[in-house]
Amino acid sequence: MRLGILGPANRDLPALARAAQLLLDEVQVDQIIYLSDDGALDLVAKAWAYRLVDANPSEDLLYARAAVRCARATPEAIDAYVAAERARSRLRALTSIPSRQLRSIELVDGRVAVFVYDKGILDQDDIAAASLLVFGRSQEPTMKRIGSRMFVSPGPIGAPGGGMAVLEEAPSGGVRVEIRNASGAVTAEDMLGGGPSLPGVKMRVQDGKSNG
Numbered sequence: 001m002r003l004g005i006l007g008p009a010n011r012d013l014p015a016l017a018r019a020a021q022l023l024l025d026e027v028q029v030d031q032i033i034y035l036s037d038d039g040a041l042d043l044v045a046k047a048w049a050y051r052l053v054d055a056n057p058s059e060d061l062l063y064a065r066a067a068v069r070c071a072r073a074t075p076e077a078i079d080a081y082v083a084a085e086r087a088r089s090r091l092r093a094l095t096s097i098p099s100r101q102l103r104s105i106e107l108v109d110g111r112v113a114v115f116v117y118d119k120g121i122l123d124q125d126d127i128a129a130a131s132l133l134v135f136g137r138s139q140e141p142t143m144k145r146i147g148s149r150m151f152v153s154p155g156p157i158g159a160p161g162g163g164m165a166v167l168e169e170a171p172s173g174g175v176r177v178e179i180r181n182a183s184g185a186v187t188a189e190d191m192l193g194g195g196p197s198l199p200g201v202k203m204r205v206q207d208g209k210s211n212g
Contacts, residue, residue, distance in 0.1 A: 008038070019164050041095075
């Protein structure tokens with residue numbers, strides 16, 4: 001499993017769209033979690049869906065769209081329609097945390113990962129149960145170990161050296177944690193469980209660009 005994480009967009013929808021597309025197309029994550037409830041990711045996904053199918057993109061209208069587009073279409077047009085619908089279906093991989101006061105929980109390599117906007121709402125039960133605590137509210141990318149747990153924030157979209165993170169189940173066990181910048185480059189990484197930790201990668205910002 002490869003899980004993509006997006007920091008808060010702070011109203012920059014074009015940058016959020018670019019980051020989500022990079023995670024889907026280049027990093028090829030299985031799912032994306034957006035660490036805010038501001039509705040920005042829903043707007044991005046809806047705009048993509050309309051562009052892809054050029055009609056009401058509701059799943060309930062799939063067969064109606066097929067009837068209109070394919071009844072007298074050429075094989076090439078039908079292939080294009082199918083490709084567009086497959087791309088639309090991939091948008092179901094985009095999710096947001098339900099509320100800034102609630103948590104989303106995923107299992108990654110059998111480890112509990114808790115996702116919140118503000119880490120200040122985490123209580124002792126959250127921290128005791130989780131191996132990974134991922135939060136959105138941060139001015140900069142963060143990756144910090146405390147005992148057997150790791151606190152991670154990608155930082156907001158557009159933050160130097162961050163904006164995105166990736167959690168990936170390693171073949172030998174454990175979870176690889178990466179922070180990535182706007183171009184998709186890894187600026188920090190570590191390994192939780194399953195083997196020795198990776199050498200620490202410090203994030204340095206020079207002229208607005210990060211260097212690992």
